Amino acid sequence: DTGVSQDPRHKITKRGQNVTFRCDPISEHNRLYWYRQTLGQGPEFLTYFQNEAQLEKSRLLSDRFSAERPKGSFSTLEIQRTEQGDSAMYLCASSLSNSPLHFGNGTRLTVT
Amino acid sequence: GIQVEQSPPDLILQEGANSTLRCNFSDSVNNLQWFHQNPWGQLINLFYIPSGTKQNGRLSATTVATERYSLLYISSSQTTDSGVYFCAVRGSTLGRLYFGRGTQLTVWP
Numbered sequence: 428d429t430g431v432s433q434d435p436r437h438k439i440t441k442r443g444q445n446v447t448f449r450c451d452p453i454s455e456h457n458r459l460y461w462y463r464q465t466l467g468q469g470p471e472f473l474t475y476f477q478n479e480a481q482l483e484k485s486r487l488l489s490d491r492f493s494a495e496r497p498k499g500s501f502s503t504l505e506i507q508r509t510e511q512g513d514s515a516m517y518l519c520a521s522s523l524s525n526s527p528l529h530f531g532n533g534t535r536l537t538v539t
Numbered sequence: 540g541i542q543v544e545q546s547p548p549d550l551i552l553q554e555g556a557n558s559t560l561r562c563n564f565s566d567s568v569n570n571l572q573w574f575h576q577n578p579w580g581q582l583i584n585l586f587y588i589p590s591g592t593k594q595n596g597r598l599s600a601t602t603v604a605t606e607r608y609s610l611l612y613i614s615s616s617q618t619t620d621s622g623v624y625f626c627a628v629r630g631s632t633l634g635r636l637y638f639g640r641g642t643q644l645t646v647w648p
Binding site for chain 1: 569572574579580581587625627629636637638639640
């Protein structure tokens with residue numbers, strides 16, 4: 428069990444650029460979640476997948492955000508035309524159905 | 540969505556002291572987890588406790604689901620216990636976890 432892996436750990440980008448993050452869940456886990464956390468706040472839900480199906484999306488997930496999990500294994504989160512307000516820690520978690528969530532180390536995004 | 544309130548928001552202790560963190564939630568849940576977020580941002584699972592009582596070393600947790608609250612006890616605190624403690628819950632029909640705003644714990648030597 429290698430845990431949930433996220434890449435990259437840090438990303439600095441200029442406003443207006445597109446960025447993509449990757450998450451590799453624990454291998455047998457069928458659910459994969461994306462959260463966003465800003466300073467001083469708890470993680471906020473963005474979206475989750477069960478296998479390859481995206482079952483729930485938050486209203487926080489604007490049209491500039493898209494997430495995929497094409498084969499029910501790893502997932503990508505893309506942010507188009509980044510804005511300074513997108514600067515945050517992006518956290519990925521996985522679980523086996525309704526079992527506990529396990530989080531990765533996160534990707535810290537800074538938009539300049 | 541489910542509202543999650545944690546108290547206190549901040550807690551400062553001397554090493555060796557005991558503490559109790561509280562989590563109130565607004566609806567019935569089928570999942571409740573306590574996490575510790577370290578200074579590098581990693582969320583570490585402490586307990587999965589939708590009901591009942593569990594203990595792990597100096598930490599223990601109790602959830603009273605019928606009264607919609609959970610407590611995390613830290614005994615003989617150490618400086619390495621410092622960080623933010625989050626409570627997160629999931630309702631019966633949803634997949635997402637709802638997080639509270641956390642309790643920032645600082646333990647001084």
